[in-house]
Amino acid sequence: MKLFKWNISDIKPKFPNVIEKFLGKKITNEAANNEYVSVVPSVNIADVDKAFEVSLALPGLDKKDVKIEIQNDSLIVSSEKQYEKEDKNKNWMRREYAYASFQRKFQLPESADQDKIQAEMKNGVLLIKLAKKSDYIENKKQIVIE
Template identity: 50%
Template sequence: MKIAKWTTQLKPKITGFFGKMFGNNDESLPVNVADRKSAFNVQVALPGLDKKDVRIEVKNNHLVISSQKDYSKEEKNESWIRREYGYSSFSRSFRLPESADQDKIDAHMKNGILSISVGKKKGSESNIRRIAIA
């Protein structure tokens, strides 16, 4: 019996503003996060997975992306039988900022890329003021 955990060689780090804002807790999945005017956009690379294998939830003000998948393969010949089993799983969560509207979350998946849009609450535009350096 073979037990394998899905991993990736790419381990990007989300640091600075997005790392603090989204409170990422697992760097095992390649993730891109963008702060747009009306929404936060999250893209996750999930090669080899289908959208039916992925679960997206909002729990305790966290966006949770997870998957559990097991598989088996069997080959038979006149004198032998070979069976292989495998299991893979992951879970990644992001703390949603106060400006995120949990009722405006959309997701779609195409070619192994999961795209999630988290809408912003009205009136939550950031007040950014540029300071001149003297």
């Protein structure tokens, strides 16, 4: 004897899940048909001796899929990629499409030399090195707490 009659589909939310939107992918195992997927790649930023190093995890992307630009003292890294998969058999055909994109924007510090930037892609990791200006003097002032 069941006290409650329910089905797992009854408790599944009918609206987009906040976590799914944040992660940029579906949590369920259902196939996503023609959906826009926005994934924000993980980033590490390091202030090393003579440069700033920005590394982005971009698994599955090739360097031709990634765009890097400087705009209004900001470093912008973006990508757009379309995927298409087709399966054929004697009596049926299945075709799936997907579109994925991201954009990360970083405000550059005044000490970054925008003319000396290097980028390399290796094993799904994009490494961007921004040289520091050699003649930059940091304006630093300590504030006394009252």
